[in-house]
Amino acid sequence: MFLVGSFFLFAAFLITTCIFVIFSKNPVNSVLFLVLAFLNSTFLFILIGAEFVGIILAIVYIGAVAILFLFVVMMLDIQITTLMFNIKRYIPLALLFAGIILAEIIYLTVFKTSKDNLDTFIRSKNNTEQIGDVLYTEYFIDFQLSGIVLLLAMIGAIVLTHVYRPTIKRQNIENQNSTTAEDRVKLVKIKSGEGIKDD
Amino acid sequence: MTSLSFELTIGILKIFSFVVPVLVSVALLVYLERKVLGAVQLRKGPNVVGPFGILQSFADVLKLLTKENLLPSSSNKFLFIFAPMLTLILSLIAWAVIPISSTYVIANINIGILYLFAVSSFGVYGVIIAGWASNSKYPFLGALRSAAQMISYEVSIGFVIITVLICVGSLNLIDIVESQKNMWFAIPLLPMFVIFIISALAETNRLPFDLPEDEATLVAGFFTEYSSISFGLFFLAEYANMILMSSLTVILFLGGWYPPIDIFPLNAIPGIFWFVIKVFLILFVFLWVRATFPRYRYDQLMRLGWKVFLPFTLIWVVITSAFLFYFGLLPN
Numbered sequence: 001m002f003l004v005g006s007f008f009l010f011a012a013f014l015i016t017t018c019i020f021v022i023f024s025k026n027p028v029n030s031v032l033f034l035v036l037a038f039l040n041s042t043f044l045f046i047l048i049g050a051e052f053v054g055i056i057l058a059i060v061y062i063g064a065v066a067i068l069f070l071f072v073v074m075m076l077d078i079q080i081t082t083l084m085f086n087i088k089r090y091i092p093l094a095l096l097f098a099g100i101i102l103a104e105i106i107y108l109t110v111f112k113t114s115k116d117n118l119d120t121f122i123r124s125k126n127n128t129e130q131i132g133d134v135l136y137t138e139y140f141i142d143f144q145l146s147g148i149v150l151l152l153a154m155i156g157a158i159v160l161t162h163v164y165r166p167t168i169k170r171q172n173i174e175n176q177n178s179t180t181a182e183d184r185v186k187l188v189k190i191k192s193g194e195g196i197k198d199d
Numbered sequence: 200m201t202s203l204s205f206e207l208t209i210g211i212l213k214i215f216s217f218v219v220p221v222l223v224s225v226a227l228l229v230y231l232e233r234k235v236l237g238a239v240q241l242r243k244g245p246n247v248v249g250p251f252g253i254l255q256s257f258a259d260v261l262k263l264l265t266k267e268n269l270l271p272s273s274s275n276k277f278l279f280i281f282a283p284m285l286t287l288i289l290s291l292i293a294w295a296v297i298p299i300s301s302t303y304v305i306a307n308i309n310i311g312i313l314y315l316f317a318v319s320s321f322g323v324y325g326v327i328i329a330g331w332a333s334n335s336k337y338p339f340l341g342a343l344r345s346a347a348q349m350i351s352y353e354v355s356i357g358f359v360i361i362t363v364l365i366c367v368g369s370l371n372l373i374d375i376v377e378s379q380k381n382m383w384f385a386i387p388l389l390p391m392f393v394i395f396i397i398s399a400l401a402e403t404n405r406l407p408f409d410l411p412e413d414e415a416t417l418v419a420g421f422f423t424e425y426s427s428i429s430f431g432l433f434f435l436a437e438y439a440n441m442i443l444m445s446s447l448t449v450i451l452f453l454g455g456w457y458p459p460i461d462i463f464p465l466n467a468i469p470g471i472f473w474f475v476i477k478v479f480l481i482l483f484v485f486l487w488v489r490a491t492f493p494r495y496r497y498d499q500l501m502r503l504g505w506k507v508f509l510p511f512t513l514i515w516v517v518i519t520s521a522f523l524f525y526f527g528l529l530p531n
């Protein structure tokens with residue numbers, strides 16, 4: 001009873017926050033609602049006993065990804081009216097993706113696994129150990145491939161945005177650290193009335 | 200129904216038995232900091248309010264409470280008020296999983312260390328929301344610095360924690376402490392211990408890494424616009440976070456509630472005493488560092504995090520696991 005009640009509570013919160021993500025006028029509020037949505041999905045994972053996945057979701061998405069989103073969105077100076085105009089343009093694409101994800105969920109829940117199976121699988125053992133058992137053995141290739149995809153995305157972003165400018169001055173930390181007082185300062189005795197010779 | 204309400208009462212009492220000592224030690228820590236700084240700089244420090252000035256921080260809190268809480272007119276009101284509360288709440292809920300002794304803990308969950316890591320990584324939201332909601336230049340710059348800084352140092356903290364976890368074989372904090380009964384991890388993992396303390400300084404925005412509130416360039420950083428008790432909450436949270444990170448250091452590296460050597464007069468002393476004294480020592484290091492080192496420049500800070508700590512910890516994870524694997528010392 002308690003579990004079912006909490007499920008509906010968190011699920012309702014999750015859907016509400018997701019709606020707010022889309023319809024908030026201020027993009028910063030959208031990101032903050034997104035954080036709440038992540039938090040609620042963490043709770044949902046913990047409710048089915050998948051505490052490892054839940055807390056990793058919290059660490060990765062709330063602790064890193066959403067902060068970077070917030071970081072970028074905070075610095076944008078967005079005109080809210082143009083933003084609302086743009087939303088209408090993207091609706092067909094959004095519906096397409098929503099349809100694909102819905103089809104995936106239906107496929108996985110209805111055809112792929114029965115629910116009892118999932119339940120015993122999750123509760124049979126400490127699920128951190130369970131993931132550890134299969135991650136680097138059964139799913140080794142998939143795991144490495146997803147890592148490579150992420151690496152490619154990162155390198156791609158850097159290549160697209162990084163402009164090498166040879167004219168700007170750069171710091172060389174090793175040079176800075178290896179300089180001594182003799183390299184930079186010298187004591188010059190100046191004869192009266194002559195000034196310093198520039199050499 | 201009665202058993203439920205009984206359990207609830209016990210739970211609430213347990214929570215209070217953690218939160219009240221933490222808040223009192225925050226006040227004492229502020230006093231200690233001023234005394235240590237005073238001693239380092241050949242001053243007396245606070246010495247008027249109460250015996251040896253020990254009530255100084257309580258007087259300061261009362262002063263903050265009686266002041267007017269200003270709301271900048273162009274700020275986002277809700278988030279402006281929400282940010283300090285969030286910061287304090289996050290610094291207190293982390294105590295739910297900290298084991299003071301082998302039996303005394305509010306929630307003994309089997310992913311305790313991940314919970315702590317998650318909560319400490321949420322801490323940046325308080326700062327970043329405060330900086331944005333103030334709608335002012337200096338807080339905003341402070342928030343940006345803080346976001347980048349805390350994420351950078353979380354990465355190396357993560358690797359340090361992984362090294363410890365490889366040696367323990369469990370994510371439970373009590374298991375982590377109990378596996379150090381014979382040898383504290385600070386000895387075999389000394390470099391990681393040092394890196395963890397330095398990263399903890401950066402994670403709690405303490406000197407020499409207090410760039411988010413850098414008073415020399417940013418007035419007061421992310422809490423420039425805050426006054427009265429909303430400033431007080433940030434202040435409380437910063438010191439509560441310091442105590443939290445020190446406790447985490449003690450749990451991960453200094454054997455929690457175990458005495459230094461397991462011989463008679465030492466192991467007769469209750470574990471909580473050892474825990475508190477170790478936390479105190481780490482806190483003293485925090486204050487000592489503050490009094491000794493100048494503030495880092497921002498690019499130096501980023502370089503240290505990404506180009507020094509990250510490769511070093513990454514290599515150390517590999518070395519530790521290779522060593523354990525080769526000698527067959529891997530847990531279970």
